[in-house]
Amino acid sequence: MVEFDYQVSREADGWADEAALEVLSGRVIGAAADYLVAEEGQPFPVIPVELSLVFTDDAAIREINAEWRDKDKATNVLSFPAFPVAPGDMPGPMLGDIVIAYETVAREADELEKSFEDHLTHLLVHGFLHLLGYDHIENEEAELMEGLETRILATLGLSDPYQGSDPI
Secondary structure, eight states, X not given: OOOEEEEEEEOSTTSOOHHHHHHHHHHXXXXXXXXXXXXXXXXXXXXXXXXXXXXXXXXXXXXXXHHHHSOOSOOSEEEEESXXXXXXXXXXXXXXXXXXXXXXXXXXXXXXXXXXXXXXHHHHHHHHHHHTTOOOSSHHHHHHHHHHHHHHHHHTTOOOTTTTSOOO
């Protein structure tokens, strides 16, 4: 079992309190890590892996997205690996940051007719995979990443979030 040291920051209204966010994130990230270790042979350091989770709003994530990705718009989740890593490689003890915007998550959950928590769970898995080097720019990469997301979410009792859609 992979051990994590979470730094959780609740920076906007709407979110649950930091303790509840840490519990949810720990359950989701823990399940994702356990799946990757057992099914994909993903190595992790033997010491606790540091992971920062920032729960913010559309205005803040828009600024971050503009500064770091040259995209002046809000998005649901951004991931910033502490160090470059390729899928399947050993990450360092400091994994990186996941930033999630409340309004976008809530809007997308409504549009997808999913609960807020289920959509947030998907985005946490998605962001975590980005920290481990997975991406969805090319179709082949997207199919791999989306397949992993689907299988990890299934271990959490959630359905395929990509059912009936082309890879992103």
